[in-house]
Amino acid sequence: MDSLTHAAIGACIGEIVLGRKLGRHALWLGALAQNLPDVDVATALWLPFSQNLLVHRGITHSFLFGGLVALVLALALSRWKPTKKVGLLPLLLFFLGQIFLHDLLDTCNAYGTGLLLPFSETRFSWHLLYVADPLFTLWPVLAVVGLLSLKKLTLQRRKIWPLLGLLLPIAYLGYAFQNKQTVEQGIQASLAQQKLQVQDHFSTPTPFNNWLWYVVAASDSGYYIGYRSVFEDPAALTAFEFFPRNSHLLTSYPDQQEVQDLKQFAAGYYLAEQRQDTLLFQVLRFGQVLGWRDKNATFAFHYYLQPKLDNTLAVQRGRFQGWDAATMRQLFHRIFQPASTQTTK
Known part of the structure; x- marks a missing residue:
C-alpha cells in the first residue's frame, strides 16, 4: 500500500483512539506510527538492488519487528509530556495495532510481505488491491482533510469523520474480495474449457x-x-x-x-x-x-x-x-x- 494511504488510515485511527487526550497530536502520531514498517526503504542506500528487493517488506514488516518496535516506542513516549496521561499499556496497544495493520494491508497487494520473518521466509500476497487504488485511499484522505480544516467540530462530530474514513475502505475491501471471486470463477472455467x-x-x-x-x-x-x-x-x-x-x-x-x-x-x-x-x-x-x-x-x-x-x-x-x-x-x-x-x- 502507498504511504499516503497508510498515513491517512493511521491518522484516522489516531483520532479515534487518542484524539480525546492528545488533540491534533493524535493525527500526526497515528500517521507516523502507520508508516513505521517502511523504514526499510533506507536500505537502498547501501544494499545491491537485487537484495534490497527482498529486504523491502521483509523483517521490518514482520510481527516480531512490530512487537519490539511497539514496545520501545510505548516506553519512550510514555515519558513525553503530551502522552503521559495516556499510559503505557494504551500506547503499546496503539502502536501494535498501527504497525500490524500496516503489515496486513500490505498483504493485499502483489509485492509480498514477510509477516513471519525470521522464522519463515514465506511472503504473503492476497492480490486484492493494486498498490495505489484511488477508491480505497479517497475516504481516509477526505476524513483527515475534514479533521484538519474544520476546527470547531464537537467531540462527537469529530469521531464521525475518522469512522467513515475507516469503515468505507473496509467495505471496499469486501467489494474487492467479491470481485476477485467473480474473476476467479471465470478464469478457472476458461482454463478448463x-x-x-x-x-x-x-x-x-x-x-x-x-x-x-x-x-x-x-x-x-x-x-x-x-x-x-x-x-x-x-x-x-x-x-x-x-x-x-x-x-x-x-x-x-x-x-x-x-x-x-x-x-x-x-x-x-x-x-x-x-x-x-x-x-x-x-x-x-x-x-x-x-x-x-x-x-x-x-x-x-x-x-x-x-x-x-x-x-x-x-x-x-x-x-x-x-x-x-x-x-x-x-x-x-x-x-x-x-x-x-x-x-x-
Missing part, C-alpha cells in the same frame, strides 16, 4: 482500479497471461497469450547469486528475454505496461542483467508509462464493454 495444462495461477488488479484483473497461469515451460473484467459475461472465455520462461538464458549469467535473489523475489513467476545484446529478467507479478491494450507489452518489472544498466527503478519503471487521457478512456472501455464474443459451452 481451453484445456490449458497449468500448475498454478494468480489474478491481481490492474493499475488504479479493481474491475479489470491481470491473470497469470504457470505451466512447465512458461505462462499463459490474460485479462478479465468483473463485468465480463460469466460464460465468456478469457483469452490467454503464452510467454516462454526461457530459463536457459540465465544459466550462463556470471552472477548467479543475483539471479537467485531475483527468482526468490519473483516467487516463481519470471521469464528471461534476450533483446539483441540486452538480457532482461522480468517479474510477472506486477503486470504488463498497458498489457490489456497490447498483448505483447513489456512487463512493468524488467531488470537489466546485461549490459549493467540502472535498475534502481525496476519496480516502478513501467507503471506510468504511456498513461494519458486516451489511455484512461480505453481502459474504461475495456472494463465496462468487454469483448465477450466467445463463450463456454
Whole structure:
C-alpha cells in the first residue's frame, strides 16, 4: 500500500483512539506510527538492488519487528509530556495495532510481505488491491482533510469523520474480495474449457482500479497471461497469450547469486528475454505496461542483467508509462464493454 494511504488510515485511527487526550497530536502520531514498517526503504542506500528487493517488506514488516518496535516506542513516549496521561499499556496497544495493520494491508497487494520473518521466509500476497487504488485511499484522505480544516467540530462530530474514513475502505475491501471471486470463477472455467495444462495461477488488479484483473497461469515451460473484467459475461472465455520462461538464458549469467535473489523475489513467476545484446529478467507479478491494450507489452518489472544498466527503478519503471487521457478512456472501455464474443459451452 502507498504511504499516503497508510498515513491517512493511521491518522484516522489516531483520532479515534487518542484524539480525546492528545488533540491534533493524535493525527500526526497515528500517521507516523502507520508508516513505521517502511523504514526499510533506507536500505537502498547501501544494499545491491537485487537484495534490497527482498529486504523491502521483509523483517521490518514482520510481527516480531512490530512487537519490539511497539514496545520501545510505548516506553519512550510514555515519558513525553503530551502522552503521559495516556499510559503505557494504551500506547503499546496503539502502536501494535498501527504497525500490524500496516503489515496486513500490505498483504493485499502483489509485492509480498514477510509477516513471519525470521522464522519463515514465506511472503504473503492476497492480490486484492493494486498498490495505489484511488477508491480505497479517497475516504481516509477526505476524513483527515475534514479533521484538519474544520476546527470547531464537537467531540462527537469529530469521531464521525475518522469512522467513515475507516469503515468505507473496509467495505471496499469486501467489494474487492467479491470481485476477485467473480474473476476467479471465470478464469478457472476458461482454463478448463481451453484445456490449458497449468500448475498454478494468480489474478491481481490492474493499475488504479479493481474491475479489470491481470491473470497469470504457470505451466512447465512458461505462462499463459490474460485479462478479465468483473463485468465480463460469466460464460465468456478469457483469452490467454503464452510467454516462454526461457530459463536457459540465465544459466550462463556470471552472477548467479543475483539471479537467485531475483527468482526468490519473483516467487516463481519470471521469464528471461534476450533483446539483441540486452538480457532482461522480468517479474510477472506486477503486470504488463498497458498489457490489456497490447498483448505483447513489456512487463512493468524488467531488470537489466546485461549490459549493467540502472535498475534502481525496476519496480516502478513501467507503471506510468504511456498513461494519458486516451489511455484512461480505453481502459474504461475495456472494463465496462468487454469483448465477450466467445463463450463456454
